[in-house]
Amino acid sequence: MxxxxxxxxxxxNIVSPLGGTTAENFSRLVAGITGVRRxxxxxxxxxxxxxxxxxxxxGEPLAGTLTxGEPLAIARDGAxxxxxxxxxxxxxxxxxxxxxxxxxxxxxxxxxxxxxxTKGNTHLLDIDDRMPAEHISLPGSAAVVARHFGFTQTxxxxxxxxxxxxxxxxxxxxxxxSGLFNNAVVTGxxxxxxxxxxxxxxxxxxxxxxxxxFDRDRDGINLGEGAGTMILSTRRxxxxxxxxxxxxxxxxxxxxxxxxxxxxxxxDAIDGALRDAGCAATDVSFxxxxxxxxxxxxxxEAKAITLAGLNGVPVNSLKGYYGHTLGAAGLIESIVTLxxxxxxxxxxxxxxxxxxxxxxxxxxRSLLRTSLDTCLKTASGFxxxxxxxxxxx
Amino acid sequence: MEYITGTCVINERAVYKNGEKIFSSTDKKNLxxxxxxxxxxxxxxxxxxxxxxxxxxxxxxxxxxxWDAAAYQPHExxxxxxxxxxxxxxxxxxxxxxxxxPSPSVFVYTLPNIVIGExxxxxxxxxxxxxxxxxxxxxxxxxxxxxxxxxxxxxxxxITGWVEWLGESYxxxxxxxxxxxxxxxxxxxxxxxxxxxxxxxxxE
Numbered sequence: 001m002x003x004x005x006x007x008x009x010x011x012x013n014i015v016s017p018l019g020g021t022t023a024e025n026f027s028r029l030v031a032g033i034t035g036v037r038r039x040x041x042x043x044x045x046x047x048x049x050x051x052x053x054x055x056x057x058x059g060e061p062l063a064g065t066l067t068x069g070e071p072l073a074i075a076r077d078g079a080x081x082x083x084x085x086x087x088x089x090x091x092x093x094x095x096x097x098x099x100x101x102x103x104x105x106x107x108x109x110x111x112x113x114x115x116x117x118t119k120g121n122t123h124l125l126d127i128d129d130r131m132p133a134e135h136i137s138l139p140g141s142a143a144v145v146a147r148h149f150g151f152t153q154t155x156x157x158x159x160x161x162x163x164x165x166x167x168x169x170x171x172x173x174x175x176x177x178s179g180l181f182n183n184a185v186v187t188g189x190x191x192x193x194x195x196x197x198x199x200x201x202x203x204x205x206x207x208x209x210x211x212x213x214f215d216r217d218r219d220g221i222n223l224g225e226g227a228g229t230m231i232l233s234t235r236r237x238x239x240x241x242x243x244x245x246x247x248x249x250x251x252x253x254x255x256x257x258x259x260x261x262x263x264x265x266x267x268d269a270i271d272g273a274l275r276d277a278g279c280a281a282t283d284v285s286f287x288x289x290x291x292x293x294x295x296x297x298x299x300x301e302a303k304a305i306t307l308a309g310l311n312g313v314p315v316n317s318l319k320g321y322y323g324h325t326l327g328a329a330g331l332i333e334s335i336v337t338l339x340x341x342x343x344x345x346x347x348x349x350x351x352x353x354x355x356x357x358x359x360x361x362x363x364x365r366s367l368l369r370t371s372l373d374t375c376l377k378t379a380s381g382f383x384x385x386x387x388x389x390x391x392x393x
Numbered sequence: 394m395e396y397i398t399g400t401c402v403i404n405e406r407a408v409y410k411n412g413e414k415i416f417s418s419t420d421k422k423n424l425x426x427x428x429x430x431x432x433x434x435x436x437x438x439x440x441x442x443x444x445x446x447x448x449x450x451x452x453x454x455x456x457x458x459x460w461d462a463a464a465y466q467p468h469e470x471x472x473x474x475x476x477x478x479x480x481x482x483x484x485x486x487x488x489x490x491x492x493x494x495p496s497p498s499v500f501v502y503t504l505p506n507i508v509i510g511e512x513x514x515x516x517x518x519x520x521x522x523x524x525x526x527x528x529x530x531x532x533x534x535x536x537x538x539x540x541x542x543x544x545x546x547x548x549x550x551x552i553t554g555w556v557e558w559l560g561e562s563y564x565x566x567x568x569x570x571x572x573x574x575x576x577x578x579x580x581x582x583x584x585x586x587x588x589x590x591x592x593x594x595x596x597e
Contacts, residue, residue, distance in 0.1 A: 118504060122484055129488040133478050133559060139528045156534060157526040159479055160506045167523060174541040195484070198491045199500035248547065249521045250468065251513040257501045265519055268468055272547070382501060383510030385522050 004278075005177050007245070008238035009230060009391075011100035012335045015093045015189075016226035016322055017052050026339040029347045030367065034321045036210055036222045043126075044194045045201070050209055052224035052323040053192055083144065084121050089189040090145045093227035097185070098149065101231050104183050106151040112181045113155040115142040116168035116188030118327040120159075123193035145187075153181075161381030162290070163249065164188060165228065165330025166389050170247035172232045182234050189227035190326040197223060203257070205294055213291030213317035213349060214298045214363055216356035221292045224323025228331030242338055245279065245374070245390040248272025252384035259296050259380055263303030266378065266386040270308040273376065277390035281309040283374045284390075286346055288337045289361075290379045291317020292324055293351065297380060302357035304386075310376070316364045320350025330387065334377045337391055341372045395543055395581035399569035401456035402593040403428075403448065405562070410455055411577060412592075421561070425451055441498070442511060443483045444563065449474065449508035449556040450515060452565035456552065460569065462516065471521035471548035472509045473539055476557040477528055479505045508556055520548050530555050530566070532586035539570055540581070555590065566593050 013021060017035035018028040028035075035052035083091055098104065105111060120138040124131045134140055142155040158168045165188045172184035190196075200206050200223060207220035232244055250269040252260040260266065274281060287310060289301055298317075305311055318333050325332055340346050346368035355363075375391045402409040408416040408428065416431060418424045425447050429439060434454060439447060462470070483502045490496040501507065506524040513519065521542055525534060535553050542548040554567040566589060570581055579585045 120479075122503075125484060125488045129485055133481055136481060136484075137478060137528070138526045139477060143528070154527075154531075158523065159504070159526050160509075160522060160524045161504045171523070171538065174545070175537065177545075178537070178541050180537060194491060195488060195503075198495040199487065199497070199503065202495040202497040202500055249523070251472075251510065251519050251522050253467065253513040253517050253519050256507050256510045256514070257497075268519070276545075276547075381506075382504055383506040383522070384513060385506060385510070 005234045006243055007173050007176055007232050007234060008241045008243055009338060010104060010233045010238050010241060011097045011231040012338060013093045013097040013229045014226065014332050014335050015089055016332065017054055018321065020092065021096055022335055022339055026336065029321055029336065030345060034350060035224065036320065036323050044197050049197065050207060050222045051192060052222065054225060084141065085123065086121050086189055086191050087141050087145055089227035090115065090187050091148060093229040094149060094185060094187050097229040097231050104231055104233065106149040108183065109152050110181050111183040111185065112153050112175060113146050113151045114158060114168045114172055114184055114186045115145065115155050116158045116164040116327050116331065117190055118159060118161055118164055119190055119196060122195055123191050126194045161383050161385055162326055162329060163379045163381045163385045163387040164327035166247065166377065166379045166387040167249060169230060169244060169330065169334065169389055170249065170387065173244055173247060176232060176234050184232040185229065186232060186331065187227065187229040188328040188331045190225060190328050192223045192225045207293060210351055211293035211319050212351035213293040213319050214302065214357055214361060215352050216354040218293040218295065218298060218356055220294055222319065222323035224325045226322060226325045226328050226332055228328050228335050230331060230335060242341055243392045245392040246273055246276030247387060247389035248276055249385065249387045254384055256384060257382055259300035263300045263307055266301060266304035266380055267307035269386040269388045270304060270376065270378065273388035273390050277392065279374055279390055284310055284313050284376050285372045286375045287313050287315045288333050288375065288377045289315050289317045291319055293319055299357050301378065302359045302361050305361060306359040311359060312362055314346055314364050314368060315361045316347055316349035318347065330377065330379045334389065334391060337375050337377055341375060341391065341393065344371055345369055395540060395570055395572055396574050396578035397568050397581050397585055398571045398575045398578045399456050399460065400589050401452045401567045403452050403565040404593050408455065436515065443502035444558040445480060445482060445556060446502060446508045446511045448558055448563055448565050450511050452556065452567045453512045453552060456567045456569055457516065465550055467517050467519040469520055469549040470518040471542050471551040472512055472518060473523045473535060473551055473553045474509055474556050475525040475527055475531065475535060476505060476555055477526065478557060478559045479526055482558045482560065530590050532583040536581065536583050536586065543570065543572055564593060566590050
């Protein structure tokens with residue numbers, strides 16, 4: 001069998017309430033700072049709620065700002081704005097990543113843009129539910145962003161619930177391996193709105209306080225907003241960088257809004273990702289879990305990790321810092337994992353105190369200094385979808 | 394080499410399987426419920442679904458009728474779909490419920506890939522999934538991505554195509570892609586996909 005092409009990670013960026021670059025984000029995480037806090041936003045919800053959000057319109061810092069840093073401000077949609085909030089997030093994140101990669105040219109027809117999101121501009125529906133489709137469409141937004149950077153190829157838009165970010169990365173790997181493209185700019189974002197907040201609220205899925213992934217007392221998710229960008233290339237000049245080794249996707253075929261009872265299908269996606277990456281379970285030195293802090297997700301995920309033979313491997317969930325950033329989560333959390341690999345530092349799983357799943361995992365409780373060679377990132381979403389990717393040196 | 398071994402087209406007037414008209418109706422609002430009754434589908438879950446999922450479900454039901462799914466393992470069967478307007482039809486409906494009591498049973502359908510989940514639940518498919526959004530039917534994207542899955546051995550067969558519903562306008566065009574040539578199979582090319590998609594706009 002022909003050896004598969006290696007996929008090198010050329011540059012990356014996170015734009016979140018914790019900061020505008022990967023380095024800023026990682027330094028805040030190392031310092032134990034969370035972007036999740038109590039929000040009073042009458043335009044989104046009648047009652048206060050906990051989430052990781054960019055600053056409110058008008059730029060006024062809210063009560064209870066972060067210790068150790070002000071939250072990053074992103075302009076909310078306004079009349080005459082060049083970009084919607086969603087597009088602005090993508091533009092900011094991609095600008096920083098492309099700036100780090102002067103050898104990657106958007107106008108090269110061998111460079112493909114992949115945009116990942118669950119809801120894109122759907123927040124415009126909160127303003128006017130008769131908003132015409134062309135102002136909301138994700139392909140429309142992707143085209144606006146592609147034009148801004150001068151991409152010549154039509155962007156690919158991935159919208160597959162909460163695995164969108166990982167599926168975008170996997171799509172990049174597959175298209176690059178096929179030789180159709182040499183470079184892929186994979187970017188993703190989601191904006192938290194009344195639409196999304198009320199929806200998760202209607203499922204009784206929102207935690208009344210800070211979320212606690214995998215903990216005995218976990219009681220639901222915090223939502224979060226942000227963007228992430230990862231630039232991939234097959235060009236050998238980037239071979240000194242970290243690699244996106246492979247990935248896989250599966251479906252539970254069980255329920256559209258509840259995960260599998262056994263975890264077998266996410267376990268299959270993990271096995272598939274390891275096989276695709278040419279790795280064994282024993283090679284994995286760290287897992288960045290989805291860990292949404294709902295009762296069902298974390299239980300299913302712990303079973304899947306155990307089925308894959310990985311229950312002794314250090315695990316964290318970053319939802320305590322970022323909340324659930326939906327279509328951006330796979331990208332943001334993979335990029336934090338890349339920073340962990342570069343720095344040899346694993347971020348503790350914020351909110352975890354006592355085991356709360358039937359197959360206990362090796363949860364990271366404090367900053368762990370260790371060498372990481374092969375890492376796994378998982379995600380699951382509505383529609384019964386699961387994804388896993390392998391990051392390696 | 395990959396082949397298109399089956400097709401199903403549903404437009405607002407008629408339903409075609411492998412190019413032959415199998416159903417027609419002058420009542421475009423109720424075409425799907427008429428289909429349900431005509432083909433005697435025993436699947437009450439259908440009535441819980443939103444428009445997009447019902448459309449994808451119906452097209453998959455007809456595409457796969459008579460197909461030997463047992464020739465494949467559940468994890469070898471992929472579903473890769475696309476449309477232009479995501480779940481916007483249900484997004485509008487959900488937004489209206491938020492003014493009163495937000496409905497979880499409507500909210501869950503505000504993602505385009507739920508139709509993939511419904512097809513997977515119905516047929517016990519556990520393989521690869523992807524939902525792509527594009528302003529118009531993009532045969533090149535679907536052919537490239539599905540070929541990647543089949544040639545890498547990640548999947549052995551794939552249901553792919555277009556499922557779109559917005560307001561009173563809808564269309565589904567599904568293709569069954571396999572790595573074996575069956576009677577009536579067409580080579581898996583963008584030309585064949587585009588030709589079948591185009592007929593879906595003109596057929597009466």
